[in-house]
Amino acid sequence: MSPVQVIADTDRCIGAGQCVLTAGHLFDQDEDGIVQLLTGAVDTEGDVALARQAEHLCPAAALKIQPVAGYVAGNDATQGQRGA
Numbered sequence: 001m002s003p004v005q006v007i008a009d010t011d012r013c014i015g016a017g018q019c020v021l022t023a024g025h026l027f028d029q030d031e032d033g034i035v036q037l038l039t040g041a042v043d044t045e046g047d048v049a050l051a052r053q054a055e056h057l058c059p060a061a062a063l064k065i066q067p068v069a070g071y072v073a074g075n076d077a078t079q080g081q082r083g084a
Contacts, residue, residue, distance in 0.1 A: 001044065001045045002071060005042075006041070007064040007065075009064070010062070020035075022054040026050065
């Protein structure tokens with residue numbers, strides 16, 4: 001799973017809270033109800049799906065999900081290692 005970056009436009013946010021209801025471990029709201037990100041990058045399949053669902057449900061279109069810049073699939077510390 002390729003990680004994605006979650007971007008919140010706090011100027012667009014109307015405080016509906018759909019993001020928090022959908023993925024409360026990824027989003028919160030400040031005292032005015034404006035979205036706050038609890039994480040910048042999401043990398044598990046389930047969390048990516050929840051972040052995308054929150055993006056879709058946001059009535060103000062204040063959330064954007066995009067690939068993490070510079071990420072290359074399969075380019076991690078275990079690439080090329082073989083079991084003993």
